[in-house]
Amino acid sequence: IVDGARGYEYQPLRTKVTIEPGQRALTLRLKRFCDMNAERWFSGDTHVHQAHGGAGATFTIDNQEMARVSRAEDLNVTCVLTNGPNFNGGIDPASDARHLLHYGMEYRSALYGHMGLLGMKQLISTGCCLPGYPAFPLNSAICDAAHAQGATVVTAHPLPMNPALFMTAILNWPYSGFARELPVDALTGGIDAIDVFSYSNYSDAPMRQLWFDLLNLGLRLPLSVGTDASVNRLFDPPVGGFRVYVRPEDSLSLDSWLAGLRAGRSFATNGPLLI
Numbered sequence: 001i002v003d004g005a006r007g008y009e010y011q012p013l014r015t016k017v018t019i020e021p022g023q024r025a026l027t028l029r030l031k032r033f034c035d036m037n038a039e040r041w042f043s044g045d046t047h048v049h050q051a052h053g054g055a056g057a058t059f060t061i062d063n064q065e066m067a068r069v070s071r072a073e074d075l076n077v078t079c080v081l082t083n084g085p086n087f088n089g090g091i092d093p094a095s096d097a098r099h100l101l102h103y104g105m106e107y108r109s110a111l112y113g114h115m116g117l118l119g120m121k122q123l124i125s126t127g128c129c130l131p132g133y134p135a136f137p138l139n140s141a142i143c144d145a146a147h148a149q150g151a152t153v154v155t156a157h158p159l160p161m162n163p164a165l166f167m168t169a170i171l172n173w174p175y176s177g178f179a180r181e182l183p184v185d186a187l188t189g190g191i192d193a194i195d196v197f198s199y200s201n202y203s204d205a206p207m208r209q210l211w212f213d214l215l216n217l218g219l220r221l222p223l224s225v226g227t228d229a230s231v232n233r234l235f236d237p238p239v240g241g242f243r244v245y246v247r248p249e250d251s252l253s254l255d256s257w258l259a260g261l262r263a264g265r266s267f268a269t270n271g272p273l274l275i
Contacts, residue, residue: 001014001015001016001017002014002015002016002017002026002028004028004030005030006030006072006073006074007043007073007074007075007240007243008043008243008269008271008273009032009033009034009035009036009074009273010030010031010032010033010074011030011031011032011033012030013028013029013030013031015028034273036245036273037076037098037252040247040248041245041246041247042076042077042245042246042247042248042252042257043074043075043076043077043240043243043244043245044075044076044077044078044079044225044243044244044245044246044257044261045075045077045078045079045225045226045227045229045239045240045242045243045244046077046079046116046118046154046193046195046224046225046226046244046261047079047081047106047116047154047156047157047195047198047226047227047228047229048066048078048079048080048081048226048227048228048229048230048231048239049080049081049082049228049229049230049231049232050062050065050066050080050082050230050231050232051082051085051232052230052232052233054230054233055233055235056233056234056235056236057230057232057233057234058232058233058234059231059232059233059234060232061231061232063086063092063093063094063101063103064094065231066078066080066092066094066101066231067092067094067095067096067099067101069231069239070095070099070101070239071096071099073238073239073240074099075099075239075240075243076098076099076100076252076257077100077102077246077254077257078099078100078101078102078239078240079102079103079104079116079118079226080101080102080103080104081103081104081105081106081116082103082104082105083105083106083123084105084123085103086103087103087104087105087123088103089120089121089122090102090254091254097252098252100252100253100254100257102118102119102254104116104117104118104119104120105117105120105123105124106156107124107128107139107142108128108176108177109128109129109135109139109181110128110129110130110131110132110133110135110169110176111129111135111169111176111180111181112128112135112138112139112179112180112181113139113155113156113158113177113178113179113180113181113182114155114156114157114177114179115139115142115143115153115154115155115156115191116153116154116156116195116226117142117146117151117152117153118151118152118153118154118258119150119151119152119254119255119258120146120149120151121149121150121151122149124142124145124146126142126145130176131169131170131171131172131175131176132170138181139181139185139190140181140184140185140188140190143185143190143191144190147190152192152193152258152261152262153190153191153192153193154191154192154193154194154195154224154226154261155179155182155185155186155191155193155194155195156177156179156195156198156200156226156228157177157179157195157198157199157200157201157226157228158178158179158182158194158195158201158207158210159178159179159201159202159203159206159207159210160173160174160177160178160200160201160202161174161175161177161178161202162202163202163206163210166178166180174200174202177200182194182210182214183214183217186214186217186219186221187217187219191221192222192261192262193221193222193223193224193261193262193266194211194214194221194222194223194224195223195224195225195226196208196211196223196224196225196268197225197227197242197244197268197269197270198225198226198227198228198242199227199228199229199236199237199241199242200228204270211223220264222261222262222263222264222266223244223264223266223267223268224244224261224266224268225242225243225244225268225269227239227240227241227242227243229241241270242268242269242270243268243269244261244266244267244268244269245266245267245268245269245273246260246261246265246266247260247265247266248260248265249265
């Protein structure tokens with residue numbers, strides 16, 4: 001039995017196949033039931049890793065293979081946060097016109113939370129704090145430095161742990177990933193979007209409540225999706241298993257897609273589509 005899937009715009013397939021001796025290839029044809037690009041909605045995942053540690057870290061992935069993953073999932077924009085490797089300040093040359101691969105940065109403060117920095121022209125060299133170390137600089141300084149070069153700042157997996165454990169800040173992940181500075185940065189305009197779906201969020205319900213609480217403060221905080229999928233790990237869920245759809249004003253490019261994300265012309269989904 002073989003299962004085949006390709007994002008949310010194709011019907012998943014389960015079929016029984018017979019493999020003949022010496023057979024080296026198998027072709028499965030998936031039926032597409034909607035074309036979001038034709039309606040000018042373009043899918044994306046703002047937080048992907050291709051070389052992450054942890055259980056199941058098995059494969060060595062390069063940019064060509066990462067681009068094939070994006071095409072296989074039919075993901076229009078894939079932001080891989082490597083903090084250096086493959087970074088070129090724009091679109092990776094392995095991209096094609098419908099599947100844009102961009103290498104960015106994940107800034108990790110153990111006290112204030114993690115942020116995805118997308119569309120940067122150059123990397124920010126400063127780093128921050130391991131659990132228990134002095135927390136400097138503030139995330140707001142990183143937001144300012146990223147915005148100064150036209151980058152987009154996304155709060156990554158804001159709730160990786162039970163919200164009741166907010167004060168537990170001296171332990172390793174997930175306690176070191178809680179977005180403790182988010183309310184301040186959202187109020188001061190440092191954050192451009194927030195990941196309402198992520199594999200690394202504790203659960204969906206408290207994440208939605210956090211977003212609604214921020215909206216009820218009068219903030220217009222666009223939603224995003226960063227799965228935190230690691231393609232080099234054997235057991236991780238797929239890139240784009242959750243995804244954000246953005247409607248750019250112009251033709252698809254990294255800049256137009258990120259501008260649409262910042263403007264809130266987006267919706268996040270774990271399956272349902274607006275068609």
